[in-house]
Amino acid sequence: MSTSTTVTPTKLWSGGKSPFNVEYGKLMMWYFLMSDAFTFGAFLISYGTIRFSTNGWPDPNEVFKSFPFAPEGVHAPLVFVSIMTFILIISSVTMVLAVHAGQNMDKKKVVTNLIWTILGGIAFLSCQAWEWNHLYHEGAWWGSNPFLNHDGTASSTNFTNYFFTITGFHGFHVFSGVIINIVMLIMTLMDKFEQRGHYLMIEKAGLYWHFVDLVWVFVFTCFYLV
Amino acid sequence: MSNEAVLHPHSVAATHEGHGVHHEHHHHETFISKYVFSQDHKMIAKQFLITGMVWAVLGGLMSVLFRLQLGYPDSSFPWLEDILGKWAKGGHITPEAYYALVTTHGTVLVFFVLTAGLSGTFANFLIPLQIGARDMASPFLNMLSYWFFFAASIVMLSSIFVETGPFSGGWTAYPPLSALGDASPGSKTGMDLWIVSMALFVVSSLLGGLNYIATILNMRTKGMSMTRLPLTIWALFFTAVLGVLSFPVLLSGFILLIFDRNFGTSFYLSDIYINGVGALPNEGGSAILFQHLFWFLGHPEVYIILLPAMGMVSEILSVNSRKPIFGYMAMIGSLFAIAILAFLVWAHHMFVTGLNPLLGSVFVLLTLLIAVPSAIKVFNWLTTLWRGNIRFTSGMLFAIGFVSLFISGGLTGIWLGNSALDIHLHDTYFVVAHFHIVMGVASMFGMFAGIYHWFPKMYGRYLNNTLGYIHFWVTIAGAYMIFWPMHYEGLAGMPRRYYDYSIWESFKQFVELNRFISLVSMIVFAVQLLFLFNFFYSIFKGRKVTSLNPWSANTLEWTTPLRPGHGNWPGEIPEVHRWPYDYGKDGQDFISQTTPVGEEESHH
Amino acid sequence: MSHTATHEEHNGGAVKEIVRVTIILSVLTAVELILGFWMMGMPLDGRLRLAIKGAIIILMLSKAFYIVGYFMHLKHEVKNLIMTIVVPLGLFIWFITAFLIDGNSFRNLRNTYDPYFKERSTIKVEKKAEAKHEEKKTETVAPVEEKKVVE
Numbered sequence: 001m002s003t004s005t006t007v008t009p010t011k012l013w014s015g016g017k018s019p020f021n022v023e024y025g026k027l028m029m030w031y032f033l034m035s036d037a038f039t040f041g042a043f044l045i046s047y048g049t050i051r052f053s054t055n056g057w058p059d060p061n062e063v064f065k066s067f068p069f070a071p072e073g074v075h076a077p078l079v080f081v082s083i084m085t086f087i088l089i090i091s092s093v094t095m096v097l098a099v100h101a102g103q104n105m106d107k108k109k110v111v112t113n114l115i116w117t118i119l120g121g122i123a124f125l126s127c128q129a130w131e132w133n134h135l136y137h138e139g140a141w142w143g144s145n146p147f148l149n150h151d152g153t154a155s156s157t158n159f160t161n162y163f164f165t166i167t168g169f170h171g172f173h174v175f176s177g178v179i180i181n182i183v184m185l186i187m188t189l190m191d192k193f194e195q196r197g198h199y200l201m202i203e204k205a206g207l208y209w210h211f212v213d214l215v216w217v218f219v220f221t222c223f224y225l226v
Numbered sequence: 227m228s229n230e231a232v233l234h235p236h237s238v239a240a241t242h243e244g245h246g247v248h249h250e251h252h253h254h255e256t257f258i259s260k261y262v263f264s265q266d267h268k269m270i271a272k273q274f275l276i277t278g279m280v281w282a283v284l285g286g287l288m289s290v291l292f293r294l295q296l297g298y299p300d301s302s303f304p305w306l307e308d309i310l311g312k313w314a315k316g317g318h319i320t321p322e323a324y325y326a327l328v329t330t331h332g333t334v335l336v337f338f339v340l341t342a343g344l345s346g347t348f349a350n351f352l353i354p355l356q357i358g359a360r361d362m363a364s365p366f367l368n369m370l371s372y373w374f375f376f377a378a379s380i381v382m383l384s385s386i387f388v389e390t391g392p393f394s395g396g397w398t399a400y401p402p403l404s405a406l407g408d409a410s411p412g413s414k415t416g417m418d419l420w421i422v423s424m425a426l427f428v429v430s431s432l433l434g435g436l437n438y439i440a441t442i443l444n445m446r447t448k449g450m451s452m453t454r455l456p457l458t459i460w461a462l463f464f465t466a467v468l469g470v471l472s473f474p475v476l477l478s479g480f481i482l483l484i485f486d487r488n489f490g491t492s493f494y495l496s497d498i499y500i501n502g503v504g505a506l507p508n509e510g511g512s513a514i515l516f517q518h519l520f521w522f523l524g525h526p527e528v529y530i531i532l533l534p535a536m537g538m539v540s541e542i543l544s545v546n547s548r549k550p551i552f553g554y555m556a557m558i559g560s561l562f563a564i565a566i567l568a569f570l571v572w573a574h575h576m577f578v579t580g581l582n583p584l585l586g587s588v589f590v591l592l593t594l595l596i597a598v599p600s601a602i603k604v605f606n607w608l609t610t611l612w613r614g615n616i617r618f619t620s621g622m623l624f625a626i627g628f629v630s631l632f633i634s635g636g637l638t639g640i641w642l643g644n645s646a647l648d649i650h651l652h653d654t655y656f657v658v659a660h661f662h663i664v665m666g667v668a669s670m671f672g673m674f675a676g677i678y679h680w681f682p683k684m685y686g687r688y689l690n691n692t693l694g695y696i697h698f699w700v701t702i703a704g705a706y707m708i709f710w711p712m713h714y715e716g717l718a719g720m721p722r723r724y725y726d727y728s729i730w731e732s733f734k735q736f737v738e739l740n741r742f743i744s745l746v747s748m749i750v751f752a753v754q755l756l757f758l759f760n761f762f763y764s765i766f767k768g769r770k771v772t773s774l775n776p777w778s779a780n781t782l783e784w785t786t787p788l789r790p791g792h793g794n795w796p797g798e799i800p801e802v803h804r805w806p807y808d809y810g811k812d813g814q815d816f817i818s819q820t821t822p823v824g825e826e827e828s829h830h
Numbered sequence: 831m832s833h834t835a836t837h838e839e840h841n842g843g844a845v846k847e848i849v850r851v852t853i854i855l856s857v858l859t860a861v862e863l864i865l866g867f868w869m870m871g872m873p874l875d876g877r878l879r880l881a882i883k884g885a886i887i888i889l890m891l892s893k894a895f896y897i898v899g900y901f902m903h904l905k906h907e908v909k910n911l912i913m914t915i916v917v918p919l920g921l922f923i924w925f926i927t928a929f930l931i932d933g934n935s936f937r938n939l940r941n942t943y944d945p946y947f948k949e950r951s952t953i954k955v956e957k958k959a960e961a962k963h964e965e966k967k968t969e970t971v972a973p974v975e976e977k978k979v980v981e
Contacts, residue, residue: 012910015358015802016448020911024363024440030915031436035470041922042478042519045929046493049515052933055941055951061870078866085859093852096901100844143490150874152954156510161491165482203903210901214894221890225866226883471918497946512936518929569921573928582935585928 029204033211036173040215043169044222047162056149058159060224063140063147068130081224084127085216088174091120092213095181099206102199107188110202114185117209121178128171132164140164163223170212170219177212180205255792263373265365266792270372271351272684275677277372277379278343279758285334288327290751295319297744299726299737313391321725325394326412328723330386332397333420335666337427338382340531342375344673345469348534349438349462351680355783356456358447358800360793363440367433374430378423385419393420396723398524401494401516405486408503417487421480428473428480435473438466447782449802453558454819456781456806457551460558461537464565465530472526472569479519486511514579521572528665529568533561535672536603536632539625541806542679543607545779546622547614548815550807553606560599560606567596577645578652586645593643600636604629615810619777620694621679627702628671634706635664638713653723656716659709667705674698677761682776686789687768693760697753704750711739778816780806785820851900858893862886 012019020027051057061077070076094116101109139146142164145157184205193199264270291310294303295318302317313323350368354361362368385392394412395403399420407414442463446455455463482493492508494516499505544551551557574593577586607629616622638660641647651657674697681689720733727733727740775784782802786794800820808817812828865882872879899905904912940947 012908013451014448015446015450015454018444019452020443020908020914022444022907022911024444027440027444027911028363028367028436030911031439031470032432034915034918035432035436035474037919038471039474039478041925042475042522043482045926046478046482046515046519048926049518049929049933050493050510050512052930053512053936053940054510055937055947061866077870078863082859082863086856089852089855089859092897092901093848096848097845099903100848142485143492148955149951153951154953154955157490157492157508158510161485161493165485165491169481207902210897213901214897217890217893217897221862221886225862225886467918471921497944512933514932514936515929518932522925570924573932580936580939582932585931585935589928 023200025200026204026207029207033207036211037215040166040169040218043162043166044218047166047222050158050162054156054158056151056153056155058145058147058155059150063135063159064131064224066134078224080127080131081220084124084131085220087120087124087127088213088216091117091124092210094120095206095209099199099203102193102202105194105199107191107194110188110193110199111185114181114188114202118178118181118185121174121181121209125171125174125178128167128174132167135160135163166219167223170215173212173215177205177209180208263369265361265369267350267354267361267365267368268684268790268792270368271347273372274342274346274350274375277376278339278347279761281334281338281343281379282754283758285331285339286751286754288331288334290748291319292324292327292331293744293747295324295725296727297741299728322391322394322411324725325396325410325723326392326416329394329396329412330382330392333393333424334382336397336527336531337424338375338379340666340669340673341431341469341527342427344669344676345462345465345530345534346372346375346434347673348458348538348676348680349434349466351684352458352783353438353441353462354445355683355786355790355794356459356781356806357442357445357450358782358802359441359445360795360799362437363445364437368437371430371433371437374426374433378426378430381419381423381426385416385423388415388419390414390416392416398517398520399483400520401483401486401513402498405483405494406498406500406506407487408500421484421487425477425480428477431469431473435466435469438462439470442466447799447802450782450819453555454802454805456537457540457554457557457561458534458537460561461533461540464561465533468526468530468533468565468568472523472530475519476523479516479523482519483516514576514581517576517579518573521575522569524575525572526568528661529564531665531669532632532672533564535628535669535675536561538676538679539607539628539672540610541781542621542625542675543610543629544807544809545679545777546617546619546625547611548617548809549610549614550809550811551606552609552612553602554805554807556602557606560602563599564596567592567599571596574643574645574648577648583645590643590645594640596643597636597640600632604633604636619678620689620691620698621675621677623695623698624671624675624678627698628668628675630702631663631668631671631705635660635662635668639664650719651716653721654716655712655720655722658722659712659716662712663705663709667709671702674701674757679777680783681761681764681768682771683783683786685765685768686771687764688771688776689764689768690760693756697757697760700753701750704746704753707746708743708750711743715739775818780808780816780818782819785818847900851896855893855896858889858896862889865889 012021018024018027064081065075065077067074067076067080094113098110098113098117101107101113135141140160140163142161143157145155145160147155147159149155184202187193187201188199193201260266261269264273291306294306303314304317306314306317306319310319310323313320313326319327350362353359382392390411392412393399393404393416394410395417399417403409403413404417405413407417442455442459446452482491485491486493486495492511494513495506495508495511496513498508540551540557571589571593573581573586573589577589581589611626638656642651642657642660678689678694681687715733715736718732718736720727720736724730728737771788774786774788777784782800785800787796802819803822804817804819806819809815811817865886869879869882872882904915
């Protein structure tokens with residue numbers, strides 16, 4: 001830690017300190033996220049490949065058109081998912097604020113913002129649970145697809161297969177992100193970071209959480225928009 | 227995190243001010259914490275090595291068993307029934323067992339021996355020692371990496387003992403054979419265990435790879451700039467990058483496969499009819515998609531296996547030629563080029579799957595580009611040897627053997643990389659010969675070279691040299707005798723993965739040749755057992771190393787004590803002042819990296 | 831340790847930056863949604879629809895840029911760190927291109943040589959109720975749909 005004092009750019013790589021001026025944990029988190037980006041990338045690219053090798057595909061606006069507590073048969077495409085998207089963006093914002101407060105050693109703000117982030121995550125998961133449940137009752141699941149293609153022809157099950165697999169995998173990431181954030185919250189409340197003198201752990205948790213948000217940007221576009 | 231903090235994570239705050247003052251480590255070491263759940267990179271390296279050796283013996287034995295079938299298809303061996311039971315009824319290996327043996331042999335050697343056993347061992351052992359660090363960035367994750375590998379091993383091992391046998395659809399696990407339990411006995415429980423094992427392995431390699439990257443970037447000692455790193459470290463660095471970026475794609479592919487197997491999806495399945503089961507409802511999937519995903523890992527995997535061997539060979543050739551490595555920067559550049567190209571060429575494994583021909587021709591172009599950095603490396607190795615003051619240690623012999631094998635295996639790669647030629651050669655013994663020489667045996671040689679060379683640092687004793695010579699000469703002669711004839715068989719169109727060639731009119735002519743290959747493979751396997759004897763005997767009874775620097779090498783690992791403890795250097799970590807290849811400079815045999823540059827020294 | 835140097839100066843500006851990026855992200859998402867709504871009535875193979883899809887992807891990438899750059903703080907890291915993260919992502923270009931080209935080519939192959947595949951994509955399923963009878967293979971769908979009718 002003490003190696004980070006005077007940094008002159010020319011000596012960054014000469015050894016004895018991090019060339020990026022970053023502690024190893026954050027470096028590992030970044031490269032883990034890159035690796036994870038390839039996991040998600042592979043999923044989404046597989047989805048694209050199958051879509052490209054299929055003649056027809058269902059219209060997302062016909063599939064994702066319901067809203068909780070709305071009467072059956074309501075046609076509100078994109079509305080519910082945009083709410084989910086905003087929830088995740090806002091939770092990302094509160095996470096940045098928590099990280100920022102951590103850098104200022106402001107425990108109280110860290111706690112409030114972490115709580116908001118956790119609540120955002122739980123809200124997102126609840127929305128997803130509702131949507132999955134709703135689709136399930138419409139007959140959609142892994143291996144069964146009640147929806148027709150755009151042009152009214154029969155659709156293969158891969159539309160729902162990919163939808164559930166990829167949003168499920170993303171949901172799993174959100175879930176583990178929430179768990180990580182809860183652990184961070186507990187550690188903050190126990191003054192662990194005050195004792196250490198830094199809130200670097202929160203930064204790493206933050207990176208993970210933003211990554212989850214980032215993935216949703218891609219999932220949202222690939223499944224609901226295009 | 228500083229190097230001190232790695233060993234004393236709890237006292238970071240306390241030592242925050244006093245950086246530079248080394249604190250003697252005084253944690254109490256029990257048997258468990260020293261030999262089992264060790265967080266010392268050197269012990270973890272040995273764990274990887276010995277687990278890899280166990281797998282190498284098992285995998286090698288499997289190849290001997292199926293070579294027995296290929297060489298002597300008409301004979302029966304009653305003792306086979308004794309050890310294999312129903313898998314060798316009447317002393318004949320059954321077709322199911324044959325395919326299971328081939329599959330497990332491939333999986334185990336590619337992933338467990340040549341990935342975990344090779345880069346797991348030497349990345350763990352050499353990275354901290356050669357860059358001047360007390361341990362890995364995260365010793366704990368490093369330990370986890372080994373134990374995930376261990377768990378993967380156990381699961382894979384258990385798959386051999388299930389009722390329906392281990393997976394038998396080839397190490398590439400192409401669907402539908404791998405996706406449908408009804409497709410073959412091995413596709414049932416054996417395949418489930420295979421996937422679980424591989425998933426654990428991906429986690430292990432990810433944990434390891436992240437650690438290697440973070441350590442090499444962050445923990446180099448003072449003065450150890452990137453261009454002063456030994457080539458071993460550069461190679462291991464690129465290996466780790468390849469693993470971190472390509473294994474997750476394999477994991478995605480496997481997750482989709484798991485869904486296809488268990489949850490009624492059809493990612494990879496379409497229009498399938500199984501005899502005795504009937505038509506399947508799956509529609510709209512693409513089996514080729516799996517091949518794309520698999521080879522997106524699979525091709526980088528080849529370099530994950532090869533690059534560490536290249537790095538160690540570069541180091542060993544230079545040390546034992548008493549000459550600086552020729553073209554240090556070109557070596558790094560070619561490693562880098564290979565690492566990039568590794569990600570761009572995967573579909574050359576799929577030329578005959580119905581791949582778009584135009585796309586295929588782009589893959590041909592990219593594939594042939596690999597010849598350029600490979601050739602640069604070969605020329606640099608040869609010019610390093612050229613007019614060198616060569617010491618023929620066992621390690622050096624294996625390093626030279628690596629270069630030989632890399633050339634002869636690499637050249638056939640140029641044939642296979644052309645899609646037009648590949649139409650004839652694909653799925654024949656030509657392919658088997660090519661990848662066994664260039665990836666299997668060559669990397670094995672790199673691994674042997676590394677073991678012979680760094681054994682004194684690992685155990686404080688030498689391996690027996692005479693046994694080493696016998697090991698080398700029999701292995702290299704045997705490797706060529708096994709795989710060279712396979713080229714001819716392949717050119718004659720003899721397909722791979724057949725159970726019995728003697729019943730085919732076209733391949734009857736090869737019965738004798740196949741028997742010859744089988745015979746040699748058994749001899750070579752026996753000589754590997756001799757090496758194992760040498761290894762374990764020398765750990766306890768080998769000739770003791772008396773000098774700190776037995777090979778008169780420049781790199782940092784030889785500045786540590788004979789048997790370094792956890793933390794590697796008892797005092798300060800030495801500072802580095804020069805690159806690692808100052809051999810025969812200004813009339814001096816070698817100048818250690820820790821020697822400051824003199825005023826009148828010439829520039830290299 | 832990573833931000834001791836940077837965050838002192840950014841202290842006041844940091845929150846402002848967060849607010850600014852939040853607004854940008856919200857606006858980008860809103861534009862995406864508007865495009866999504868606009869696209870709904872369009873013919874499937876229209877040029878405009880394709881262009882809008884392209885626009886949405888560009889918006890998606892710019893959202894990713896803001897999240898990674900500002901929320902994940904990458905813009906404020908050392909340049910070399912940025913390079914080690916951004917450059918390998920370039921592999922995705924060929925990853926995506928090759929996979930999609932081959933996917934498309936696979937469809938063309940099947941449309942040419944697999945009459946059943948071709949035929950299947952031209953038969954329209956009239957109503958959902960009839961879909962039940964036509965798709966004999968997906969038996970699991972049928973009971974659930976019936977339940978929906980009862981509701």
